[in-house]
Amino acid sequence: QVQLVESGGGLAQPGGSLRLSCAASGFTFSNYAMAWTRQAPGKSLEWVLGINGDGSEVYHYKDSVKGRFTISRDNAKNTLYLQMNSLKPEDTAFYLCAQGYGFNEVLPPGSVGQGTQVTVSS
Numbered sequence: 474q475v476q477l478v479e480s481g482g483g484l485a486q487p488g489g490s491l492r493l494s495c496a497a498s499g500f501t502f503s504n505y506a507m508a509w510t511r512q513a514p515g516k517s518l519e520w521v522l523g524i525n526g527d528g529s530e531v532y533h534y535k536d537s538v539k540g541r542f543t544i545s546r547d548n549a550k551n552t553l554y555l556q557m558n559s560l561k562p563e564d565t566a567f568y569l570c571a572q573g574y575g576f577n578e579v580l581p582p583g584s585v586g587q588g589t590q591v592t593v594s595s
Contacts, residue, residue: 474499475497475498475499475500475572475583475584476496476497476498476499476584476586477495477496477497477570477571477572477584477585477586477587478495478496478586478587479493479494479495479568479569479570479586479587479588479589480493480494480495480496480589481493481494481589482568482589482590482591483590483591483592484592484593484594485557485560485591485592485593486560486593486594486595487560487561487562487593487594487595488559488560489560489593490556490557490558490559490560491557491560491591492554492555492556492557493509493554493555493557493568493570493589493591494552494553494554495507495509495552495553495554495555495570495586496551496552497551497552497553497570497572498551500572502546502548502551503526503527503548504526504575504576505526505572505573505574505575505576505583506523506524506525506526506532506573506574506575506576506577506578506579507523507524507546507553507570507571507572507573507579508520508521508522508523508524508532508534508544508570508571508573508579508582509521509522509523509544509553509555509568509569509570509571510568510569510570510571510582510585511566511567511568511569511591512566512567512569513563513565513566513567514566516566519534519535520534520535520579520580521534521535521538521542521544521555521568522534522535522538522542522543522544522555523544523573523579524544524545524546524553525573525576525577526548526573526576526577527548527576528545528546528548530577531544532579537563538557538564541557541558541559541560542555542556542557542558543555543556543558544556553570555568555570557591560591560593561593562593562594563593564591564593565591565592565593565594566591567588567589567590567591568588568589568590568591569585569586569587569588569589570585570586571583571584571585571586572584572585
């Protein structure tokens, strides 16, 4: 079955960086778009960034992360990444990776991972 396992979360200072990884298994990774989503305490789930199956197209869902967050994928390693720079306290959330609907489509999503906590605080 589809498994998505996130890692790399933790505590970072404002202005710091973290790199999240999502190891995928149980499906042909390169055939699917993938995405990162996040949920802060007391707030609804929000989509952050998506990427198509071969990594040639990136989908932006959240203006506040533009220029700071970068999504990428390594299809040889079946792994999705989220590089987060210039972190802000408002980036504090539970980050989850999601399998897309198809090669170029993120929504509606398929499986979603368990997530990893990111906390930005001094």
